[in-house]
Amino acid sequence: MITYHEQERIFKLDTPNTSYLIGIVDEENFIGHIYYGKRLRDADVSYLMRTEEAPFVPSGNNRERCSFYDCFPFEYPAGGTGDCRESCLGVRTAGGHAGAMLSYVSYEILEGKPGLAGLPATFGTAEECATLKLLCEDKYVGMQVELLYTVFQDVDVVTRSAKIINIGKEPFYLTKVFSACLDMDNRDYDMITLNGAWGRERHIQRKTLGYGIQNVGSIRGESSHQEHPFLALVDKNTSQESGEVYAMNFVYSGNFRAQAEVSQFDYVRMSMGIHPENFCWKLEAEESFQAPEVVLVYTDKGLDAMTNTLHKLYRKHLIRGEYRNKKRPILINNWEATYFDFDTEKLLSIAREASSLGIEMLVMDDGWFGRRNQDDCALGDWQVNEEKLKGGLKYLVDEVNKLGMKFGIWFEPEMISPDSDLYRKHPDWALAVPGRPAAQARQQYVLDLSRKEVADCVYEMVAAVLRSANIEYVKWDMNRPLTDIGSLGLPADRQGEICHRFMLAVYEMQERLTKEFPHLLLENCSSGGARFDPGMLYYSPQIWCSDDTDAIERLEIQEGTAMLYPLSTMGAHVSDCPNHAIGRVTPFETRGLVALAGTFGYELDVTRIPEDDRKMIPEQVALYHKYNDLIREGDYYRIASYSQNHKFDCWQVVDEEKKESLVTFVQVMSRANFKSRRILLKELAEEARYEVRFVNDEKIQPKVYSGDALMKAGILVPELHGDFRARLIHLTALD
Ligand code: DGJ
Numbered sequence: 239m240i241t242y243h244e245q246e247r248i249f250k251l252d253t254p255n256t257s258y259l260i261g262i263v264d265e266e267n268f269i270g271h272i273y274y275g276k277r278l279r280d281a282d283v284s285y286l287m288r289t290e291e292a293p294f295v296p297s298g299n300n301r302e303r304c305s306f307y308d309c310f311p312f313e314y315p316a317g318g319t320g321d322c323r324e325s326c327l328g329v330r331t332a333g334g335h336a337g338a339m340l341s342y343v344s345y346e347i348l349e350g351k352p353g354l355a356g357l358p359a360t361f362g363t364a365e366e367c368a369t370l371k372l373l374c375e376d377k378y379v380g381m382q383v384e385l386l387y388t389v390f391q392d393v394d395v396v397t398r399s400a401k402i403i404n405i406g407k408e409p410f411y412l413t414k415v416f417s418a419c420l421d422m423d424n425r426d427y428d429m430i431t432l433n434g435a436w437g438r439e440r441h442i443q444r445k446t447l448g449y450g451i452q453n454v455g456s457i458r459g460e461s462s463h464q465e466h467p468f469l470a471l472v473d474k475n476t477s478q479e480s481g482e483v484y485a486m487n488f489v490y491s492g493n494f495r496a497q498a499e500v501s502q503f504d505y506v507r508m509s510m511g512i513h514p515e516n517f518c519w520k521l522e523a524e525e526s527f528q529a530p531e532v533v534l535v536y537t538d539k540g541l542d543a544m545t546n547t548l549h550k551l552y553r554k555h556l557i558r559g560e561y562r563n564k565k566r567p568i569l570i571n572n573w574e575a576t577y578f579d580f581d582t583e584k585l586l587s588i589a590r591e592a593s594s595l596g597i598e599m600l601v602m603d604d605g606w607f608g609r610r611n612q613d614d615c616a617l618g619d620w621q622v623n624e625e626k627l628k629g630g631l632k633y634l635v636d637e638v639n640k641l642g643m644k645f646g647i648w649f650e651p652e653m654i655s656p657d658s659d660l661y662r663k664h665p666d667w668a669l670a671v672p673g674r675p676a677a678q679a680r681q682q683y684v685l686d687l688s689r690k691e692v693a694d695c696v697y698e699m700v701a702a703v704l705r706s707a708n709i710e711y712v713k714w715d716m717n718r719p720l721t722d723i724g725s726l727g728l729p730a731d732r733q734g735e736i737c738h739r740f741m742l743a744v745y746e747m748q749e750r751l752t753k754e755f756p757h758l759l760l761e762n763c764s765s766g767g768a769r770f771d772p773g774m775l776y777y778s779p780q781i782w783c784s785d786d787t788d789a790i791e792r793l794e795i796q797e798g799t800a801m802l803y804p805l806s807t808m809g810a811h812v813s814d815c816p817n818h819a820i821g822r823v824t825p826f827e828t829r830g831l832v833a834l835a836g837t838f839g840y841e842l843d844v845t846r847i848p849e850d851d852r853k854m855i856p857e858q859v860a861l862y863h864k865y866n867d868l869i870r871e872g873d874y875y876r877i878a879s880y881s882q883n884h885k886f887d888c889w890q891v892v893d894e895e896k897k898e899s900l901v902t903f904v905q906v907m908s909r910a911n912f913k914s915r916r917i918l919l920k921e922l923a924e925e926a927r928y929e930v931r932f933v934n935d936e937k938i939q940p941k942v943y944s945g946d947a948l949m950k951a952g953i954l955v956p957e958l959h960g961d962f963r964a965r966l967i968h969l970t971a972l973d
Contacts, residue, residue, distance in 0.1 A: 247261060247263070248272065250281045251370060253277075253395060256276065256277055256537075258396050264297050266297065267343075267374075268341060268342075269312065269342050269385075272284055274420060275482075275538075307319060307320030310421075311421035313385065314340060314374070314419060324507065326418075326419045327383070327400075328413035340383055341374060345373065348371065356745065357528060358490075359776070360531065366390060368388070368389055379406065383402050386398065386399045386401070392554070393547055393555070394535065394537060395533055398417060398531065398532050399529050400416075400417055402415060403525075411519065412527055414511075414512075416529070417531060418532035422508070424504045425473065427471040427473065427484075427506065429452060429498055430471075432798050432801075439767040442794075442801060447506070449502075454469065455496065455497075457513050458720060459721075460492065461488075461769050463765070463766065467494040467510070469510065470485040472541070478541045478542045480538075480539060483538075484508065486508065486532050490771065491741060491745075491769050497510070518734025519738070545802070548802050549874060552804055556772060557779045558752075559760075565866050565870070568839055568859060569597070569711070570601065571601040571839065572601065574787070575842050582634050585600065589641055590641060593642055595844065595855040597839075598643055599710070603648040613681065614657060615657035617650055617653040618659070619660055621703075632707040644710040644711065645707070645709055646713065655683075688743060689725065689726075696747070701750075701751070712751070712761070716769060724736070749777065759779070760779075761780045763782035766785035766786065767799070775803070783808045786820065787811055787841060788819060788820050789824045789829045789833075790880075790904075797876065805835055806837070812839070812858070813841045813842050828964040831964040835869065838866070869900065871894075874889065877901070885907075886903065887904045897926075899922060901917070901967040902964065903965045903966075916955075917953060922949055922969070924946040926972075929972055932966075933965075934964075938956065
């Protein structure tokens with residue numbers, strides 16, 4: 239609900255348990271951030287803006303205007319006029335001058351939520367959400383800014399974005415456009431971020447927030463393996479179960495910065511948006527620039543509550559398409575099975591064996607097109623290699639379909655190999671700065687998708703393949719960052735637009751794809767999980783999580799990923815051992831139980847794995863069918879974290895009605911002379927009685943306990959003999 243309190247000039251935005259307050263102050267209509275936190279009855283807490291304290295507002299004390307700017311809690315601070323904390327908006331006029339300050343003009347309260355042109359964004363109906371549009375301006379620049387705030391009725395989320403409009407006669411340049419900012423008092427916060435590398439994506443990092451600027455970001459043209467478009471400020475004592483959390487997550491997949499700045503007065507400015515490095519957007523008269531959306535979550539109930547809020551938001555208000563609430567077909571991907579060394583017969587032999595074990599879809603990965611027999615050529619030549627696929631693609635797909643399986647295919651549409659027919663024909667289609675040889679990565683260049691003819695041509699090649707056979711799944715990969723950001727399609731003063739234009743083009747291509755092929759299951763991927771973000775989730779209900787498929791490495795990767803994103807989105811496969819990324823050997827059973835916490839599938843040559851492993855596949859398939867509804871739709875709770883205790887990992891899912899729950903326990907290194915481990919379960923119905931069954935250990939007799947006891951006293955997980963062993967525990971409420 240959104241209300242405007244005219245007398246006090248306060249906007250009050252309420253979600254079920256939180257309030258967000260904005261105040262308009264002084265004759266000059268400054269837009270101040272008053273409050274974000276637990277839901278308030280009252281609107282007038284405007285004293286939090288401290289306008290009664292020196293230096294007072296400029297109308298009463300113009301000689302200290304600068305001091306006012308430097309401490310006022312702005313909703314959307316612009317740079318260059320006196321607020322010396324980092325701003326959200328950088329503007330340079332045609333004359334080369336910097337600086338802006340926004341003042342409030344008018345407002346609109348809308349039912350529902352308008353879309354953001356060309357960008358992924360959360361959505362909701364008129365009953366589910368309401369939007370405040372604040373119109374502000376800087377008359378000296380000739381600029382209007384629309385600040386958009388949406389509150390949801392079924393989930394404690396506020397989303398924000400900003401649109402900049404040139405209402406003057408001259409062009410001006412945007413040198414920085416962030417999407418959201420929270421100016422608050424610092425209460426000795428810790429800062430939580432997700433950091434990593436290829437094969438080690440999204441590890442949780444928590445550290446003390448100190449004075450000055452601390453940030454995470456990406457200038458790789460992708461949200462990246464290394465840092466993640468997420469930032470949370472939490473109280474020192476915030477745990478999974480309790481404590482305050484302020485979180486921001488960016489619905490964007492390109493360059494970003496997420497930042498916290500603790501200023502001289504112990505205020506903290508938390509902000510997020512497109513990374514300003516190499517960003518400069520020219521706005522001609524009457525043109526506008528739409529910034530992507532930031533999701534804000536506040537809770538005083540700890541990290542589990544933040545997680546479940548985000549999961550619910552993304553499941554209900556971000557992910558689209560036929561598969562968003564549907565069980566996904568269990569797939570087998572040939573990448574780790576064959577790499578580039580395959581042909582029709584090899585793929586069919588895998589499919590035959592897989593279908594007999596209950597696997598439902600064959601995905602043909604990299605290497606089926608052009609002369610692509612290794613990773614050094616042919617990206618851009620999206621024509622089937624009929625020497626490998628004898629009889630053509632349609633023949634292969636039909637044969638797979640005859641086995642009762644679906645068929646999926648891999649593309650890397652954003653890239654071009656120097657050794658490709660496409661590059662030989664259009665060498666200017668790769669991003670490059672004229673006169674400087676562009677840097678190769680994995681022996682490939684990035685296509686200049688900021689040029690429409692390039693994006694259209696690639697889209698048509700991809701679509702032609704999809705139209706040629708019954709292809710029901712696409713893995714859309716992207717295997718290198720953007721560098722050498724130069725385009726022959728844009729004039730000199732628009733070269734700073736390329737990274738964002740590239741991202742807009744990728745979104746447009748994926749939008750076209752999902753419209754033209756509405757039944758397609760799209761899985762995004764980026765050299766493992768370099769583009770696992772809410773932006774991509776708007777187009778694909780699942781994203782490949784990491785190229786590291788080792789079950790133990792996956793514990794930390796999946797813990798960090800699941801802290802923000804629903805389990806239904808996490809691409810997770812059982813692969814062969816020794817693991818190709820790290821060489822570790824883990825039990826096949828454990829690999830299955832860890833992958834079960836994601837989309838679930840296989841990535842191995844099922845015709846060549848040990849017989850004992852193969853025999854286990856039908857059981858794993860049965861577990862998937864039995865529990866996937868619960869895993870996909872249930873609330874997810876972190877019970878123990880291997881990354882913190884260095885001993886074991888444990889997570890739990892509970893259905894909405896608390897009738898059923900599934901607990902996965904993974905013991906990492908086993909130790910001599912150890913007893914059982916006691917774990918406390920979460921969010922069961924206190925008064926209900928649950929039958930507790932150790933699914934993969936029939937020797938342990940099922941027992942019945944109350945929800946109260948399971949949560950307060952916990953259960954004992956008997957000691958496991960051997961490293962990397964796992965248990966699956968199922969709880970059913972008895973009537
Ligand atoms: C990177 C992906 O993460 C892998 O799964 C695989 O598709 C390769 N690319 C293929 O080149």
